[in-house]
Amino acid sequence: MTTKIEIKSLYKIFGPDAAAMMEKVRSGTTKEQLNDEFNHVLGLNNINLEIPDQGIQVVMGLSGSGKSTLIRHINRLIEPTSGEVWIDGVNVLAMSDAELRDFRRQRASMVFQKFALLPHRTVLENTQYGLEIQGLAEKEAKKRARHWIERVGLAGYEENYPGQLSGGMQQRVGLARALATDADILLMDEAFSALDPLIRTDMQNILLDLQSELHKTIVFITHDLEEALRIGDRIAILRDGRVIQQGTPQQIVLKPKDDYIADFTKDINRGRVIRLKTIMKSDNGQQGPELSGDMLVEDAAQLVTDSPSSHARVMDGEGRCVGVVNITDLIRAMARPDIESRIEDL
Amino acid sequence: MEFFTEFPALGRRDLRDLRLAIDQSFKGFSREYGEQIEALFDPLLQFLIGFERLLQATPWPIFILVVCGLAWLASRSIRIVIGTAVSFYLIGLFGMWEDTMSTVSMIAVSTILCLSVGLPIGVLMSRSDRAQSIVTPILDVMQTIPSFVYLIPVVMLLGIGKVPGLIAVVIYAIPPIIRLTNLGIRLVDSEVLEAADAFGANPWQRLTQVQIPLALPNIFAGVNQKSNHHDVARDGRDRIDDWCQWIGTTGPESGLQPVSCNGFVKWDGDRCTRHHF
Known part of the structure; x- marks a missing residue:
């Protein structure tokens, strides 16, 4: 990159x-x-x-x-x-x-923690704020602003004022405003x-x-x-x-x-961070579902548990098998590193 | 011991000389420049007279209609619009329509004047701490001196009439507008200002699209203060001598008329501007 x-x-x-x-x-x-x-x-x-x-x-x-x-x-x-x-x-x-x-x-456009919307402008007017500053013609600015309001899921709220919206909706406006400037x-x-x-x-x-x-x-x-x-x-x-x-x-x-x-x-939750290609072992001919190397451990554990095999084959982008994992590897990857010491404490 | 009981003031002769010197120099100044200064204020006077004539020439139903329209635009409240219509109707009923038109024109012109002078000064103060530290004490002085004190030199220069009245109102009414414009802009949420910067607003866009709109509630509080102070306008308008005579020769019941008419106009302006904050 x-x-x-x-x-x-x-x-x-x-x-x-x-x-x-x-x-x-x-x-x-x-x-x-x-x-x-x-x-x-x-x-x-x-x-x-x-x-x-x-x-x-x-x-x-x-x-x-x-x-x-x-x-x-x-x-x-x-x-x-x-x-x-x-x-x-x-x-x-x-x-x-x-x-x-x-x-x-x-x-470079920016989204702020406390939204930083203009309270005297409607959702539509807030979204077109950056476009106005760019000097874009009003009609085109409105069109683009409407597009982005729709993309963030706020269609129908164009004429509302920020004060009438919940925090999550206000931040959608913040996001639409930032995206609108392209x-x-x-x-x-x-x-x-x-x-x-x-x-x-x-x-x-x-x-x-x-x-x-x-x-x-x-x-x-x-x-x-x-x-x-x-x-x-x-x-x-x-x-x-x-x-x-x-x-x-x-x-x-x-x-x-x-x-x-x-x-x-x-x-x-390590299962949602670690990917298969990080923990796979070399291919030993085991059979099982074919999973992408970029798949998260948590998702793979689900699939392997549901399949008849206790193994999964890890594939690369071109569809070649680059390794295997079994259910134990998956569980170990998800376990916390200090889990053994905790068990001893009991 | 005398030193402690008597203040070591200047001698009587010295004080008299000092007074004479100030008097003479001001008289000299007003003789020398009086006409030029009067000419300087002439456009203002013409505007004021023209505006007053326009209001007086307007048929009363149209005037009430226009005022009600403005009240609706400013307040979006049907109650205030009805209140406006009723109060102007009562004013007319009691035979004070003409006088009220002069008062209204004086308020309108002085408001325009105060805003066009006060807003830029307020903006300047909000942008520079130095400007703020210079202007604030001047405003303090303007607000603590009674109006007739600064009216004396103005009357000596320009005579008694509309313009000195207008100047008195402006001096009296402009400090709250300047102060609240400054305060309003300084109180604008810094994160919103940062957003304006982050989207590349230039200083003018920042001022007109963010700072002034967000300061507007405070600025309107200033305008509200100003129009509530317009009874000073009457001091000037009614020509001070007339006014003194009027106080001397009439009883309290006839005083009630102009006072209540004043009150109606004031109430109206107050409700309409207050809506904004």
Whole structure:
């Protein structure tokens, strides 16, 4: 996959004399020292991230980890203290005001945690907001806005005001507004965090559905690991303004880099993260249902349990058998790594 | 001990000289520039007179119809529209139609004037803390000085008439508009503003599509304050001397008439603007 967005040695220090503090951080001053001795906050600490084209990059971290600060550097709502942000080979930080506005209008749209809709405009008018700013003719803007309202499942609500809608519906408007501008980059800042769990899952499905067809480059911020694992093609975990691990959901769950991440991942349903090709063994001629290597362990367990065979053949994209799994492998993959110690405790 | 009991004020002669000097220089100034300044305000006067004539020339049923239409547009409430019609009917019934038309034209013109001056100043204050720190004390002074104090130099310059009345109203009524415009814009949800930025709005789009619409409830609160203050308009309009005479020669029962007419017009404007916040 080609890289769409490249973030290089990005630092952000909050405080009146950030530039001077930059030297101290480079020479090894820690976040705590900077806070206690110099009264400056180290928001982002040497971030390096390559975000693939047409994929969903999740940035996960707890509050205060700097994830919202990071996403705002991609469309330069926040200016960095030091570092570079490249998008398709263009340096965002070198753009003039006019170029930056044009970039925001055409290339990168954003969805916000608290929806940030205009309360005095109807759903339709909110959805066409970005198009209006682009300078699109009213008639065409209305047509496109209606299309996207329908795509997010809000047809019939065009003339309602945001205040009359539930949170989930308001965020659908937020999503429609962002999609309507036809930008190739979609920035989502905790977009589903303010919603109830059921509605959140709903919205995740809508997003994944749309993405399978639109293939945008999505940067998705969340504090919820389940959500990160569910929608992320790649995940970067942020702590204290620093990326502590990045990789695919499987890599995060199977090889947590430190105790902090291991602690996070231990209660995760691994069957919904791990894929067959990760745990398969070499082909030993066993018979059974033929399953894709990208299938999730949980789904495979269901199928193997229902089939007469205790094995399944794992196939690659061209229909060749590349390995096998049996029911024990599947159960072991789903079990928590510390399950044995828990049993001993009993 | 005298030092502590008597304030060491300037001598009587010094004070008199000071007074004379101020008087003379202001008189000189008004003799020198009075006509130019009057000419400067002439378009305003013509506009005011023209507007008043237009209102007085309008047949009363049409006027009531138009006002009711405006009340409907502003409030979308049939009760307020009926209240408007009834109160104007009562005003006419008590024989104060002409006077009310002058009052209404004064309110309308001063509102237009206040908004066209107050809104930009309020916007400027909301964008710059420095502008805010300069304008705020000026507004404080405008709101604490009684209107006749600043009316004196204005009357000396322009004589007694409509324009000084208008100036008095504007000075009296513009501070709440400026303050509430500033406050309203500063209170706009920062996430919505961020969304405007994220979609590439330029400063003008930001101001006209987000900041002013979202500040509108507060701005209307300012307009409401302003139109409730329009009784100052009467001070100027009724020509101060007339007014003094009127207070001196008439009893409380005839005072009731203009006061109640004033009250009706005020009630109407209040209900219609209040609807917005």
